[in-house]
Amino acid sequence: MANSENARISSAGSLKNLIKNQCFIPIAALLLLAVFNLIADPSFFKITLGYNSTGNPVLSGFLIDILNNGSELAILAIGMTLVTAASGGQDISVGAAIAIAGSVVLRVLCGRDTRPETLQAPIIVAFLVACVVAMLFGAFNGVLVAYFKIQPMIATLILYTAGRSIAAWINNNELPVISDPKFAYFGGFIPGIPIPTPVFIAIACMIVIGIVLKVTNLRLYTQAVGINQSSSKLNGLNPELIKVMAFVILGLCVAVVGLIKVSRISSINYSVIAKDIEMDAILAVALGGNALSGGKFNMAASIIGAYVIQCLTTTLYKFGVPANSLPAYKAVVVILLVVVSAPTVREYVSTLTKKLKLSKEVA
């Protein structure tokens, strides 16, 4: 960290302040993608107001797509940032946990019948049950990490392996289908409002976490634990509890995403739902400039990072890249990103620029 600090100090003027801001990298990446799309095909930015099959007004276009599909990722990025900051590792089980949460929602709504005519329980009850289940699984991960001191990625590997199986087990491996149009509101459109509902849900989550970070000590405590666990303990914090709490909050985010995901198709596919989303969520945190080894974090940067990832995905889709080969392109971006932000590389670059300056002065 000291090296990057030095590099920051040595760069000059107002540009320095701009670059110093953690949101700089994700916003720059977003602009880069926007410019690329503008040159390649300006129709990327076109937004049209149309009517869907039920006659309600809906907005469509690639930008709306990004906002809509990016919501899940943005919500997950909130939880993932906290987990990363507190535990210095990432939760790779979120995709599997989303499958579980979605499965629970459907199970509660359907009751005994897999294709019920009417909902067997209010949606809010199903959501709350899913929240409890997802938070319990989050707590399970958290306890393994905090009390048994297992590396987060390995501890969450357990749920990653079992999660989709558990999700299939909850519904007896059947594929429930909900026909009630009200259930589709969460992942689609509320009649009369042309903006997709997930966007509102994501904004609500952002506002909630914003208030929580502002009002409570969550940020301070999480960062303290992430930076130095033993010294935070000496200062009277309970690092184990805070780590578990971070995982539980992630569980809550997972439940919200699970609801949106199953609502989008009013059904579930256990092996495909939220596939590879853990990679995107980790990527969003990394892109936001947060240290993956824990400590300080910037929530806004993570959320912007999430939308950058979605923008990249949508752009790749638009250019006809098939869904299955998408990871290869994203992996290249990740590698470039981590190489550029690696301390060793930064150090090397800063010494190189210093040398250049020196040679100029000598000349």
Next chain:
Amino acid sequence: MAKTDKSTASTGKGLGAKLMGMTDTNLLLTITIAVFFLMYIGAIIFQGSGFLKPQTFFNILNANAALIILACGMSLVMITGGIDISVGGVTALVSMCCAVYLDYKGGNVFMAVIIALAIGLAFGAFQGFLVAYLDIQPFIVTLAGMFFARGMTTIVNTSPFNVENEAFVALKMTRVNVPGMGSVNKIGKYVPAYVEIGVLVALLVVIVMFVMLRWAKVGRNFYAVGGNRQSALMLGINVKRTKFLSHLICGLLAGIGGFVYFLHVGSGSPSHATGAEMDAIASSIIGGTMLTGGVGNVIGTFFGVLSLSTIQNIVSSAGFDQAWWSGITRAAMLCLFLVIQSVVMSVRKKRNSAN
């Protein structure tokens, strides 16, 4: 083994003390092997004669030869204190590339092996460079590697297909009979027990890795670096090169494992070896490799793979044959061993600091 393990001092007496006096590696290895034998004996008692046939055991070996090789590489990286989750993706990529080369391009088997090794080495070298010399977290690097390999597999060819190359099919069907292990079937005919070629490769890999880790200087370096990086540096070990080497060997083994997998299934598909990296990590952990580095043994890993597949066999033959039980069982077993490791280590730590 005592040279590099962290806790060796113990002054107590009796069986408990004997256990406490063992090095971390040997203690965890003992637990694993004991669990495997208990499980297998339990299976024989409760599941009947199916498990008594040697061929049942050999079938477990046949089906898991590739996993044994992958897990050996994984153990090596984990001993050095890193992790490599790209092995499953590399396996899929290797099988797809070899399949395309053999069937569409009409290549020969020897060149296919070279391709497999080259892909593995390329992944190992690149990831190793990023991890060792640029100091990037191994998890992130290899996660990207895994996604890259999976994506590349579909770019090479999107649909799964069977390979019909004659030389390859002949090699695939080659069975090595194990003398004295055959059984008499229902119509009274003697059926010899057999293993596939992949099993021989896997056993060779286990032996080579064991010898290297136990006696070669470079092998001891892996333990030193994983155990305590700082003191390894002070001992004059080239830490970066050792880390690089561990990823390189793991990549190479992923290439070999990929080909063995390909030899077993005889087809190329983007969905091949799904979750193989997780199985490999789980096997290593069950085999007593510590996540924190510095502790582990490929013999344990070998038994880890066997335990993992034996329990799956037991679960499916006990009537829980729905697909999800397999995932849940594996996860439960992984969880159990992680907790055992964690508890054993914290108890030992307390004892050691008390002494």
